[in-house]
Amino acid sequence: MDKIVNTASIRDSENCRSFVVFDTETTGLYPWSDKIIEIGAVRFCDGVPVETFHSMVNPGIHIPEMVTQINHITDEMVAGAPDISEVLPAFDEFVGSDALVGHNIDFDLRFIQSSGSVLPDKGRLYIDTAELSRQMVKGPDKVYDEASGRWVNDYNSQYEVKGHNLGLMCEFYGIDHGELHRADEDALVTGKLLMALIGDKERIRKAKRNSKMAKDFEFEIVEHIGVLAEKTRGWKREINLISWGGADPKIDIRDWSPDHSKMGKGITLSAEEIEKLKELI
DSSP: OOOSSOOOOHHHHTTOOEEEEEEEEESSSOTTTOOEEEEEEEEEETTEEEEEEEEEOOOSSOOOHHHHHHHOOOHHHHTTSOOHHHHHHHHHHHHTTSEEEETTHHHHHHHHHHTTOOOSOTTOOEEEHHHHHHHHSOOOEEEEETTTTEEEEETTSOOSOSOOSHHHHHHHHTOOOSSSSSHHHHHHHHHHHHHHHHHOHHHHHHHHHHHHHHHHTTOSOOGGGTOOOOEETTEEEEEEEOOSOSSOOEEEEEEEOTTOOOOOOEEEOOHHHHHHHHHHO
């Protein structure tokens, strides 16, 4: 599935002085059948939270028990809440013309759009802290699991975080948080995460360097050294630096769909490419 908006790189987000972070809680994963039950937003100016928006939402349907176990929102809590048609105009007005930030922002944008928001719109800066986290902080490599027929995390590989969900990234950057999976709290800590990523100058330097290397080689990711994957029509490309040793250092190229169903193969670098790569690193 194509992304609903193009999201900014770390280069663009560094210059973002005023932005609104938002999050939704929903009855499920599918905007065409599930409903929003909570929406929260926080405006940051010069790195400081200055204004908040929050509303519970009556979805008009039963909240599944599995959802309640995650976010602790019950039917009783939303029984007297306004309908989403009453909430979204106020939310859209709150956002105004500011940049919009979220952790896996595509998910939340799809829900508010399908519920009647005027967002997303063209000309706005969109930032996904989950994508930026994957650019800057190394997760586990992927290995193919024959039993399940899926690509899974290889926790025997070198990594800095087990995953890039909001909770794990808050732990990595030492960001205190209250009850996650509530829209207002998730929005607040997502803003703090963005500020931590922007403030991580050493990782930004490496990400920019590797982005230059990726561009020069017409590649879009070298995950072992921190370059984000190109996302084209839902596909991802991962290019892992395998080895400097021996006469033929190799690059391993993996192409997969969102369900990780396709695998590529390794290529050998030419002597000229090897020297160019060493210069860039």
